[in-house]
Amino acid sequence: MGSPAASHSSGHTPALLVASGISKRFGGVAALTDARLDLKPGEIHALMGENGAGKSTLMKILAGIYSSYEGQIAINGRPVSFANVRQAEAEGIAIIHQELNLVPELTVADNIFLGREPRIVGLIIDGKATRAAARDLLGRLGIDLDPDQRIASLRVGEQQLVEIAKALSLSARILIMDEPTSALSPAECERLFRIIRQLAAEGTAIVYISHRIDEVMQLADRVTVFRDGRHVLTKEIAELDQDRIVAAMVGRSLHAAPEEATNEAGDVVLSVRSLRLSKPHRRGWRQVLRGVSFDLHAGEILGIGGLLGSGRTEILETIFGSANGQAGGEVRLDGVAVDIRSPRDARRLGIALVTEDRKTQGLHLGASITDNVALPLVNQLASFGLRSFGGEAALARQAVKSLAIRCSGIEQTANTLSGGNQQKVVIGKWLATRPRVLLLDEPTRGIDVGAKREIYDLIFRLARRERLAIVVVSSELPELLHLSDRILVMSEGVQTGLLSRSEASEERIMQLAAPRSANGGRKVA
Structure with missing residues (x-):
């Protein structure tokens, strides 16, 4: 159209x-x-x-x-x-960069008009006028953000919307x-x-x-x-x-791979019951997850869908022990209750998380492929307190080979790789820890169509052949439908559906993801 x-x-x-x-x-x-x-x-x-x-x-x-x-x-x-x-x-000419270009410690309004703030008598920044102008721009975009909120407190998607408002402010x-x-x-x-x-x-x-x-x-x-x-x-x-x-x-045809057959469920590896999370808010605590429950089997790919802010990422962070807030509920591995209070605990138990923002949370951009892949295992590989450079290089070479990372060598720095190859390095880093549960948050964000297909093939291989239990969060509904054996749908922190492959469709997912109206029904997003 x-x-x-x-x-x-x-x-x-x-x-x-x-x-x-x-x-x-x-x-x-x-x-x-x-x-x-x-x-x-x-x-x-x-x-x-x-x-x-x-x-x-x-x-x-x-x-x-x-x-x-x-x-x-x-x-x-x-x-x-x-x-x-x-x-x-x-x-x-104005540009909105793929990589966000905001000052984390400044407010939304300050970032939108940075260097172009309304001034009183040409000298003093008019904070009231800056906030009002920012509120008007955000309203034009339909963005419900407080102009006084700090950028550091916003999620990646919300920061992207602030970038758009900033560009539009240039007329x-x-x-x-x-x-x-x-x-x-x-x-x-x-x-x-x-x-x-x-x-x-x-x-x-x-x-x-x-x-x-x-x-x-x-x-x-x-x-x-x-x-x-x-x-x-x-x-x-x-x-x-x-x-x-x-x-x-x-430069060639790239037909879609045939749809993977629904995987036969293996033993339950991860059980989550009544997962909840509350985060600090201006007026106390705000509940962002309420009563999320599911089982994840060996060799299964469980997708999580929902709108921005629905709690998708928070599920992964809470399981991994990296959520900012007060968490509750029960997590079991192989039927045994576990207490995960930090990413270190999660890693020890065989849980790995590939975060949604590889550039700031997943990679040391100035470091080599070797340093990035070996980072979680530096201490385990060390001998008598000395780094095992040979062991680290072996890990990196294995990751480059098994994940088909395109590079000039294992000493190439991460910031010189394409987006798809950077993502493979992040995945390789966590696969080196030999996890049993792999949590993937937006695994193909910002990568091209060819690299995306390679990531899909890798996810299928890890689940089908190596029997990893995998959870995938994605904003792209076709991606969720292509990858997932089942799809858990979130809306406003609440689990609203758990669909089998045969039940799932874009329309059904969006119906379940739509925010609830004040009278308890659903409204169209």
Whole structure:
């Protein structure tokens, strides 16, 4: 389905922005070679490609982050070049980065208007006006956040929405959105799509970078595909289908693997009964989990679905002993009650958690693959207090081999790997501890279609062949349906359903995930 913005970009509308012959190198590596992109007023232009294809590099050039490059950029036919971000913003270009760019200790309002705060007599920051302007912007986005709330207290998805509000505060003519829905639930995505369509209808040109092809098919007017730093394709969305986009991205057809047969249940490995969690709140304690119960079998993949803030991640954190708050309920392993008060306790018992934000919680970005994979086992591998560098290297080599991590060697630093390979390193780190229960929170967030398929294959292999008991939290309903033997659905901290594979559908999950109305019924999210 095309967006309402299509009328703006149809026909022979003159280009608002043209980038042509763009080349950029980092040392001896070519990130872009003779790349091009044109953008029309009021269009939603999807830019697609695998990790490392050059999408973000071009966007950083357009946004003034990279000032050294070859090629030409013109706005309304006028050549431009930007020495910094402020010059790009002055030309009406704003960017929302995939990696959040907020100050954790400042408030929502302070982050939105950082460096551009309303002032009294041009000197004193007008806090009241800043909060009011932030409240108006958040209201336009339909975001129920307190402008005085600190960024550090928000979840990843909520922080992403603050980034969007910050970009919109610039009144940009060109808005670049790099994976804006990577941490959002379906309901938040739909709300964002409405805002994007509204902005396009008002004449804003939007560059939309996403790995989610279904989003692009629903939202975009045109699609441009990059591969290996080069332009491959630009077409109207009406001329494309998902298979052609995927083939352009990866250079080959990538048909979906046949659906895995429902796995025969093994013995119960993990039992959770009446799990609850309360977190500190302005007026005391707020209950974020109430009465969650399930069994997890050897070789089973249990999916957990629900909207942002429904308690999905908190279930994993509470089981793993990393939740911030007061936890209760009963957790059993092999029928024996266990007391897990910290991640160290969980790891000792054979439970591993791959967190949703690999860059801040899962990896030491400046460290090597070896250091990252060996980190949980450094003490066990050590001899007489000295690190076993040979043992650590052996672990890393095993992870690279078994998970097919694409790298130049085990000493390559994590921050130079693609998103999919970074995720494999995080998974490899925890698999090195030989867990029996693997908890995966948004395991394919922010990775491309090819790497996503590899992660799926890995999850199936771990469950089916190695008989790990796996829990997967995902905001992507097709992903949940593809991976899961059963799906537990959460709404506002309450378990509202536990569906078998045959019972589960996107419609049924969304019905169960919808927030409850005041009279106890359900309302549409």
